[in-house]
Amino acid sequence: MPPALSGYAFASAPLDRADALRDDAQALARLWPDAQLLVLDAEGMALADRNGQRPGFTGRDVGASALANALLLGVRDGQAWFSVEADAVQVSAPQRVDLRQAAATWHENESAAFAHARAMQHWRTRTQHCGRCGGRVAFRRAGYVASCSQCGTEHYPRVDPAVIVAVTDGQRLLLGRQASWPEGRYSVIAGFVEPGESLEQTVVREVHEETQVRVRSCRYLGGQPWPFPGALMLGFEAEAEPDTPKVDGELEDARWFTVDEIAAARSPQREHGGLRLSPSISIARALIEHWYQRMTA
Incomplete structure (x- = not known):
């Protein structure tokens, strides 16, 4: 069955994550010379050519020693993809692009790999010490496990689930805005899932907390990795009472x-x-478009 939502970034044709290769040092070494590389700087920007596109660096360009700290992103058509830190390799490029720019201008498969790399980079740079004993960690399994050198505790990449909801009263769409957004920008309602809470409960709670609108029912439509820095946006549509929105907190208006x-x-x-x-790269826009298309069909 095709997904209910489409057209947004980071969610199409992903790489084969190739979990079995993460412990196979010999296989990774064989794949490395011809592997495609994403090179990210300390701010999460990707090195790019004069046209703002991925330069096409390979493992051969940076040398075999860089494999030790590279992150395996996956495999496509027998070719491995890795990300590496810019300050750890001897390559250069005339531009650096951020993930939002790449989402709008790169091939969708490449921007999805960039999203994966950026989310992992954020987790790795903030996981230098063990949360249990404070000892230094070392990364293994091609970058996916942070193992404490002192107590042996293993730490795994963090993903923060959040719901994002197109709320309708049957005729209208509920949108809100934050004070920091550009003038006139409104979007659908969103918020993070709390411990011990189902996704449906989060939809009801977040919509009511932010707007005082009461949700009657909701339905999941699709998800989008949103590595700013590490969220997974879970898209819903919801039917609600035609309550007058009231804001008192995160939103400036609804x-x-x-x-x-x-x-x-x-x-x-x-x-x-x-x-x-x-923006068109976001699942927020896809939810708005989904509602609009249903209402005008």
């Missing part, structure tokens, strides 16, 4: 929008100063 208002915001001729929707 309101119901009609189909005509969403249509105007989608138009290339949108007037300056009007409603601005979420």
